[in-house]
Amino acid sequence: xxDIDDLVDGFRRFQSAYYGERRELFERLxxxxxxxxVMVVACCDARVDPAIVTDCDPGDLFVVRNVANxxxxxxxxxxxxxxxxxxxxAVRCLHVEHVIVMGHARCGGIRALLGDIRFEDGAGQxxxxxMSIAEEARREVATSNAAEGADAxxxxxxxxxxxxxxxxxxxxxxxxxxxxxxRLQLHGWYFDLDGGELLGCxxxxxxxxxxxxxxxxx
Ligand SMILES: [Zn+2]
Numbered sequence: 001x002x003d004i005d006d007l008v009d010g011f012r013r014f015q016s017a018y019y020g021e022r023r024e025l026f027e028r029l030x031x032x033x034x035x036x037x038v039m040v041v042a043c044c045d046a047r048v049d050p051a052i053v054t055d056c057d058p059g060d061l062f063v064v065r066n067v068a069n070x071x072x073x074x075x076x077x078x079x080x081x082x083x084x085x086x087x088x089x090a091v092r093c094l095h096v097e098h099v100i101v102m103g104h105a106r107c108g109g110i111r112a113l114l115g116d117i118r119f120e121d122g123a124g125q126x127x128x129x130x131m132s133i134a135e136e137a138r139r140e141v142a143t144s145n146a147a148e149g150a151d152a153x154x155x156x157x158x159x160x161x162x163x164x165x166x167x168x169x170x171x172x173x174x175x176x177x178x179x180x181x182x183r184l185q186l187h188g189w190y191f192d193l194d195g196g197e198l199l200g201c202x203x204x205x206x207x208x209x210x211x212x213x214x215x216x217x218x
Contacts, residue, residue: 022057029059036062038098039090041083041165043069048104048191053198062090068109068158069101070133071165074172084172092174097184099169103162104191110158113138116150133168134161159199162188163206 002010019026039062040050050056050063064086071083090096111117112124113131137160141153166188169175178184188201190208199208 025057025059034059034062034094036060036090036094037096038062038100039064039087039094039096040100040102041066041069041071041087042102043067043104043107043109045104045107047106047193048102050100050102053102053191062086062094062096067127067130068107068113068134068161069103069165070109070130070161071101071168072133073168087169087172088174091172091178091184095183098187099175099184100187100189101162101165101169102189102191103158105155105158105193107154107158110134110137110154110161113161114141114154114157116154134164137161137164159188159190159201159208162190162201166201 036059038060042048042050042063042065044065044067051058051061054061064083066083071087072081074084075081087099090099108117109127109131112119112127113134119127134157137157140160141157144156166186169186170179175184175186179186186203188208189211190199190201191197192199198211200211201208
């Protein structure tokens with residue numbers, strides 16, 4: 001685990017190596033602004049950084065991270081709609097061509113939704129209502145006999161929650177419009193931490209399959 005001094009040391013290494021090697025890229029990004037073609041909705045979880053997982057450079061991905069990588073349904077009511085604001089900016093202002101919802105294995109938010117993690121001292125007052133976006137995924141897994149064991153149930157729920165978020169994306173009128181015009185594609189991904197695999201959601205069946213050949217590290 002790193003502490004604050006380690007992070008500052010890390011920045012020095014970044015400055016002399018990564019930044020130094022990509023000075024032109026950073027200068028161009030600073031001059032011209034960002035123009036990513038892809039937005040990623042990912043989890044806050046420290047293990048699932050989308051830019052690391054996809055080996056991307058600065059400027060490649062427009063990322064919003066929240067607990068359990070959820071997309072709420074379109075709604076105009078009160079509250080602070082951070083994820084919806086990021087989505088609006090990506091689709092309407094940056095004109096991204098892809099939105100990826102990237103779920104992942106061993107998600108704490110999903111474990112909380114399933115009741116596998118319990119909070120103490122009143123914690124959870126924001127997490128529980130936020131996770132209710134995926135309540136349908138919890139019910140789906142609870143009534144299905146397909147997934148046996150806590151890990152398999154959690155994985156099924158994590159993937160069902162990605163499907164719900166993809167569906168919620170389509171409740172935003174500007175997303176509907178861009179998809180209908182062929183300017184935007186929606187993708188559901190699942191990063192399997194244990195196996196080091198990236199899975200994609202089939203838009204027809206809703207099932208997840210490997211996007212990369214198996215056993216790449218062998
Ligand atoms: Zn998570």
